[in-house]
Amino acid sequence: MNVILIAVISLGAIGLISAIVLYVCSKKFAVHEDARIAQVAEVLPQANCGGCGYPGCAGFAGACVKAADAGSLEGKLCPVGGAPVMEEVAAILGMEAVVTEPKVAVVRCNGTCENRPRTNVYDGAWNCAIANATAIGETSCAFGCLGCGDCVAACQFDAIHMNPETGLPEVDEEKCTACGSCVKACPRHIIELQPKGKKGRRMVVMCVNKDKGPVANKVCAVSCIACGKCAKVCEFDAITIEANLAYIAPQKCRLCRKCEEACPKNTIHAMNFPPRKPKVEVVPAEKPARVSNGNEPTKVEQ
Amino acid sequence: MKTFKIGGVHPAENKLSAGKAIETLGLPKQAVFPLSQHIGAPATAIVKKGDVVKVGTKIAEAGGFVSAPIFSSVSGKVNKVDTVIDASGYRKPAIYIDVEGDEWEEGIDRSQDLVTTCNLTPEQIVAKIKDAGVVGMGGACFPCHVKLCPPHGAKAECVIINAVECEPYLTADHRLMLEKPEQILVGVSLLMKAAKVEKGYIGIENNKPDAIRLLTEKSKDYSNIEIVPLKVKYPQGGEKQLVDAVINRQVPAPPAIPVSVGAIVQNVGTAYAVYEAVMKGKPLFERVVTVTGHSLSNPSNFLTRMGTPMRQLIDAAGGMPEDTAKIIGGGPMMGKALMNAEVPICKGSSGVLLMNDKEARRAKEQPCIRCAKCVGACPMGLEPFLLATLSELKDWERIEKEDVMSCIECGSCQFTCPSHRYLLDYIRYGKTTVGGIIRARNAKK
Structure with a gap:
């Protein structure tokens, strides 16, 4: 009888002490995770692709909650889910979704x-x-x-x-x-x-060759030779030429397609545009003959 | 007979041009000097279009401590400072010189007389080597003077001359030893003096008995230089393998270098270049190049001016065979396929190897059968199959732990693989990536 009593009391004491320790620890070292993080993570696509710039969807959720506390969701975009997912995220956080293109x-x-x-x-x-x-x-x-x-x-x-x-x-x-x-x-x-872009339309320089014109010209029929014609015809200052390569800034481009016509090497592409209507009013014979000024880039020989 | 302990393979030797004496190749019409011919910072051009240069004129200044100046090998006019596709396969800055006549810079002793007395201090010798642009002639092109100035805390005890030439086909070093033995021995004693050591070894594989015999005989006058015959095994010419074979010391994993265990390793061609630089005042602008291949009608060894296009060497050796499928700069094991035959000869060009269709074709890759032949062949004691797989999976953390940085890229694993797996391609990729990660990490600290 005595043995059983000792066992019950000692075990009970151990249990009681452990319970107190566990309770104190759980209060003292508790990690207060924002419940919203889990909610936000739930609506994310869970692709964990890292496209948002954060380590996986959980990381992005945490960053969104932090940003919401700071005041704005600007710059946060899940590229996979896009605008609909960001709207859901914003709704959870009680913010307004920032439209990102x-x-x-x-x-x-x-x-x-x-x-x-x-x-x-x-x-x-x-x-x-x-x-x-x-x-x-x-x-x-x-x-x-x-x-x-x-x-x-x-x-x-x-x-x-x-x-x-x-x-x-x-x-x-x-x-x-x-x-x-x-x-x-x-x-x-x-x-x-x-x-x-609108309806997926955009103008792109389809080349990244940074070699000088003559070298670039030799290696590929459609390489950018940095002749600068596109930059000259552009009325919106959208085209810059750096390191022997033309670049069209998408934010400035107004899709006038003049650069596409000006490019002597067909390097500039108009994407997702409907096919051009054949021009009838221009009679080819009336066009002034092209005068070579010696800087004709397509004729540069090495 | 001595050799290194672990791994190694035995590729067919194919020393086709071993019996051919060194011939002097004619001058090129135009010489091209890439500005990065060595490991380290590229040199900076100090000539411009229209400048007149002589043979031995400095045309590019060293770009830092680990760098080397470049000298013109021809006399004539600078045509342009532009780019050229070099042995790396990419366009790199280079100086083009149109050759006119053959006028040498004053102060270069062109006589063949042997000079043996040297009253210079070790520091003066190192300075002369540095100013002459001497780099390791074995292929890695590590600037010679850097090796002679050991990092703080390391002390050199001996100089080991790498006369192994374990690459199949190549015979440039072999011929140099047969034709210039005295000069090489003087070069070795200069290197020993510069490094302030008492002992010098010349390691030669025993497939060159004539060179061993000749150098042993000539070295009787040099009591502190020992000729060490070595058992034939590839890659004995690797620095660490040679240190293991000759003095039985093991170089630890990087960043340790041979001097950490007291050895300075230099190529036999470097020893000759040091002799010419110090004793004859001649900067490094010439080297012996082997032109070889089974389809080539006349495989030869040429004393070639730097900047000569490889096509000229191939033409001198009997012309480009019609069935050529690959032109390789260097030997078949560690050499690199070249883009075209216009690639200029540089300080590190030890050979030009032409391969026909059959030799050049790479066998189709098969699945790994876990035979572990690559593990047995690896001279660094690594596990090549694992490194290749990790590199394919881009597991950079693990591959670094598996010591990928110790790989010397000798190609033994790929040579021995019965499944013809592209082990070295992947390991090299992993090594360069991890190297970048380590550099970035060190830069952060």
């Missing part, structure tokens, strides 16, 4: 098999990062697409695919969430995130 990945190289002749053969491991570290690639362009498809492997949304005919990746704009995985994967920094 949706973006899309753009592959800025048009060095297809016809445009950019193959000058050598690469037979190493089929991986852009390795091909880029090994040598210039299969063509003489040190800046263009290598075609091994690191971007395709990086995309979690099945939105970028290799076109076997051109050997270049193509973005499925419907599926692209602008998470930026392909931008990070491309060792030559060809892919860029650009605002989608």
